[in-house]
Amino acid sequence: MQYISTRGQAPAVDFKSAILTGLAPDGGLYLPTEWPQFSAAELSALRGAAYPDVAFEVFRRFAGDCISPERLRALLGRAYDDFGHPAVAPLVQTGPKQWVLELFHGPTLAFKDFAMQAIAPLMAHFLAEEGRQMTIVGATSGDTGGAALKAFAGRAGIKVLFLFPEGGVSPFQQDQMLGLCGDNTHVAAVSGSFDDCQRIVKGLFADDTFRDAVSLSAVNSINWGRIVAQAVYYFTTCLALGLPDSGVNFVIPSGNFGDIYAGHVARQMGAPIAGLTIATNENDILARAHTTGSYVPKALKPTITPAMDIQVASNFERLLFELLDHDAAALRRLMADLEQHGGFALPAPALSRFQRAFRASAVSQPACRDRIARSHAATQYVADPHTAVALEAAARLSPERAPQVVLSTAHPVKFNETVTEVLGFCPGPGQAPFSPRPVRSVPDVIANDIATVKARVHALP
Numbered sequence: 072m073q074y075i076s077t078r079g080q081a082p083a084v085d086f087k088s089a090i091l092t093g094l095a096p097d098g099g100l101y102l103p104t105e106w107p108q109f110s111a112a113e114l115s116a117l118r119g120a121a122y123p124d125v126a127f128e129v130f131r132r133f134a135g136d137c138i139s140p141e142r143l144r145a146l147l148g149r150a151y152d153d154f155g156h157p158a159v160a161p162l163v164q165t166g167p168k169q170w171v172l173e174l175f176h177g178p179t180l181a182f183k184d185f186a187m188q189a190i191a192p193l194m195a196h197f198l199a200e201e202g203r204q205m206t207i208v209g210a211t212s213g214d215t216g217g218a219a220l221k222a223f224a225g226r227a228g229i230k231v232l233f234l235f236p237e238g239g240v241s242p243f244q245q246d247q248m249l250g251l252c253g254d255n256t257h258v259a260a261v262s263g264s265f266d267d268c269q270r271i272v273k274g275l276f277a278d279d280t281f282r283d284a285v286s287l288s289a290v291n292s293i294n295w296g297r298i299v300a301q302a303v304y305y306f307t308t309c310l311a312l313g314l315p316d317s318g319v320n321f322v323i324p325s326g327n328f329g330d331i332y333a334g335h336v337a338r339q340m341g342a343p344i345a346g347l348t349i350a351t352n353e354n355d356i357l358a359r360a361h362t363t364g365s366y367v368p369k370a371l372k373p374t375i376t377p378a379m380d381i382q383v384a385s386n387f388e389r390l391l392f393e394l395l396d397h398d399a400a401a402l403r404r405l406m407a408d409l410e411q412h413g414g415f416a417l418p419a420p421a422l423s424r425f426q427r428a429f430r431a432s433a434v435s436q437p438a439c440r441d442r443i444a445r446s447h448a449a450t451q452y453v454a455d456p457h458t459a460v461a462l463e464a465a466a467r468l469s470p471e472r473a474p475q476v477v478l479s480t481a482h483p484v485k486f487n488e489t490v491t492e493v494l495g496f497c498p499g500p501g502q503a504p505f506s507p508r509p510v511r512s513v514p515d516v517i518a519n520d521i522a523t524v525k526a527r528v529h530a531l532p
């Protein structure tokens with residue numbers, strides 16, 4: 072299978088190059104030239120299959136020409152060993168037709184573990200085959216960083232540096248990242264926003280000399296491997312719910328548009344998905360773009376859902392490419408407008424496709440707090456604030472025949488301040504009440520500019 076760049080100015084590559092490279096050399100995001108399919112019979116045959124077996128079937132369709140089935144099965148067979156729930160991605164029923172898909176049973180208590188635990192061994196395998204080394208530089212609003220540091224710790228030939236916005240992640244997330252720093256895993260706080268961190272990472276990729284000198288790669292959801300790994304739980308959910316004829320309605324707390332885009336990929340591959348709803352916080356560029364077609368970032372507002380405090384949603388570029396009928400030149404023009412003029416307007420046909428394929432809802436902080444309280448009162452379910460954003464968006468949808476699944480993207484303990492403020496308590500990872508540690512570590516803070524980050528990367532041990 073070949074992968075092309077959304078910007079249309081880089082050569083097509085295979086799966087191995089796409090995931091080792093991260094971002095295409097023309098600044099675009101890699102996409103497959105076609106959607107591999109699951110037939111109805113192939114899906115039915117997977118009913119009751121274990122999570123790693125479904126993951127194998129999804130990955131094999133994208134990567135089968137780059138890795139033997141035996142090796143792929145062996146790598147994925149171990150990828151979910153550190154998850155704290157035998158179902159890996161369990162469903163908890165919270166209403167007659169509503170389930171919460173708990174994606175926080177991985178080693179860092181966030182949905183990012185699903186992808187990192189799968190792509191880290193895969194990337195290490197490909198890298199060893201090539202006899203190469205690499206430096207991964209990433210941007211995080213709190214969860215990607217922790218999951219990546221955990222998954223890549225101690226991997227030979229791979230250095231990792233994650234940038235996060237100073238004061239823009241929860242205390243638990245910050246402590247977790249600092250605690251996961253080691254010989255090859257590093258973090259720095261940037262005096263800026265997550266969007267600044269993401270802009271710096273893309274800026275590093277734009278400098279060919281730097282990129283080659285450090286053998287730069289990315290494991291944010293700009294990396295195609297992340298999307299494949301995240302598509303898996305949409306399949307396992309549809310399978311667990313019996314592949315209903317009505318399809319499944321998913322509601323997804325969204326920021327960088329990676330998680331919901333993975334749902335779109337699963338749908339394109341044949342998963343019975345009836346609906347995909349974008350749930351945003353008050354940083355609502357995706358919901359505004361969906362309603363009006365105007366994709367214009369506003370000043371960032373810090374919220375109680377910091378992991379979604381994002382204005383420029385990197386994976387929206389992948390969807391845009393499809394909405395524009397794969398017209399890379401048109402996409403480049405819109406991206407140039409975003410960079411030079413602060414935004415763009417979706418052409419009318421693209422907007423109407425976007426509206427047909429997705430629904431969207433923006434949730435305020437009071438509504439999010441209220442939903443944490445109401446969910447707990449009604450069902451005893453303790454939702455983290457990001458999950459609560461999606462629960463609130465789900466409550467606003469008109470009732471439908473299809474089962475509704477809300478993605479729970481982080482354990483409540485990662486945002487225990489807000490949960491405790493609303494409910495008076497917060498469960499810890501083992502369900503015991505959580506008590507915060509009194510002493511917190513302090514990160515290095517670096518300037519919000521590319522030159523500083525380059526120097527930092529060159530100085531990595």
Ligand SMILES: Cc1ncc(COP(=O)(O)O)c(C=O)c1O
Nearest residue numbers: 214325326327328329330378480
């Ligand atoms: C807890 C949590 N929920 C939701 C999101 C949003 O997901 P995405 O950026 O894939 O849209 C993130 C960040 O990615 C997150 O960490």
Ligand SMILES: N[C@@H](CCOP(=O)(O)O)C(=O)O
Nearest residue numbers: 211212213214215291292378
């Ligand atoms: N919320 C994310 C932001 C980065 O998203 P990614 O999916 O592109 O890695 C985080 O927690 O870091």
